[in-house]
Amino acid sequence: MPYTLSSFTRTASLMLMAGVLCLQPAQAALVKIGVFSPEGFATGMQRWQPSADYLGQQIPGHRFQVLPYQNLGELEDDARRGKFDFVLTHPASFVQLEQQTGLIRLLTRRQRDGARQYAHAAVVIFTRADNRSIQEPADLARTPFVTTTAQDYSSWQLVRLEMERLGQDLEHALSGIKFAGHSEAVLDAVMRGEYPAGAMAARDFDRFLNQGRISLPAVKILEASETPGFPFRYTGRLYPQWPLGVLPDTPVELRQAVEQSLLTLPEGHAALEAGHYAGWQPADNYHAVRPLLSKSLSRHVVERQLNVANLWLEQHRQSLLITLVLTLLVWLGVRLFSPPQRPSRS
Template structure:
């Protein structure tokens, strides 16, 4: 019996050490990037995995995993739960997560259209040229309207921003809003006369003009604008392009390394071609997008505050397990070799 206690202690200590080693992270730390991909999972992987592969080459101590989400609400929920290190989503979603999850601006995506690079997004709100009743955004008078998708930043989301900028309530500006799914369907619906007006991304509208799908004389852009900073005509004003955000718990060293690597992405790199973008620039100012915050924001904030304890436990589960293991090991050693053990009668 005298020799059984040390043998038991050694066995227990070895088991606890083995458990601690299993809890240690792998040599190549996993970095998760949540991506909003309205075209679906496969399209999101095809578009953004090359950019993740580039980061892995630049930062070999890390593995970068792209997680595409077609459902924007699901992406935002997982971001609030801290399931990512970085998030790539459209600005309207970003300003929500900035408030709800503490998301921080890191970079803004750049586009190339022809010979021009820019970091802007814009919408075209248009009607048929023979529709004389609608001359501007104040003339809808609860008429029906058609756009691509409710989650499309460069379509319906920018329409909402333009209406709010003019002092109108987007939820009551039309008798109904139909989401046709893609720009071609929006164009056909307006040109057939099914809807008096519709909206799509400015670059899509310009593409239809260049392809001859419509003639400039057949359509009229409402609140038309143009500027040397943007290659297309558009409605209202320009807005910033998609940001890459970083969760507040992501280590500062990793943030800086990712930012520097993406800013140094070589022109013509395969990642740029796969992602259909021209590169990155320091984060833009997204103040112009803040009015799009939904009326339910306060409810989301309250929900986040109510669940903060659960989220904290989920994010720090590994640290808690390691601490518990060390506490158990210390308790076991004290029980076996402490003063009480020394005074225990021996048989």
């Protein structure tokens, strides 16, 4: 068949179109990062989307999207449903998801306070200096207590860990717990004598000292500790900072690329400024957080299984009833209309 001009033109056009398509970048794969954001959706986006954009710049062919959750339960439910590739949440939440979904710890976030950097969290449990009835955490038994919020890792969650470490049963140790919402309210409630003891994040307590809101002679830190490399006084012991976790179904290559990109995030980068953090380091050991969750985790799993079972029964109640009725009718029909058995002849 002769190779005509028209066939040549058509072939050239197809080759040109193929070349253009090859030059066009493939559609970027969407990577979702679930983030616990107690401050709300808008603040979560402002803090963490710049870090996600940095990852998109470092890892070709991928677009990273932050999904902030103010409700911790909703974040954990969606993580169990596999709606994310990565999850950034506080350690108490992480160890639950670790056991329930196989979440893998990838990195630990480093915090900053001015020029100081640290990779641990700690709580301050304190009273007024003139309170002689409370000298150590064990004296908190049957004592009214004030703290920030139930989901605050660096406050109430660490109080629970400290009480667990001391062998105290929280359900009977404190006579009443007030969640004041923020550290300023906790400080005012204790210093005015409304509550004999309270707790807040060590960084917040240090900030109030530097601001002159309180002075060390006026307060008493229970089981006070100091550690080189950690810039604040605190109660008890140090615990790991927030981890970045990865769901087990996330490709290993993507996991490694994210890890390497965040470990080499340049100091002073805009993502660090927006997120108010210092950077990342290899994942810490979160074993110290797990003992607190063993009982509550089992109860949570059982309650969730019961809720799923109840929901399934509610959704299929009508079909189950119809099936039961039809089964009974068939059984009665067989019994009524089947011929009687003749006695066997011996």
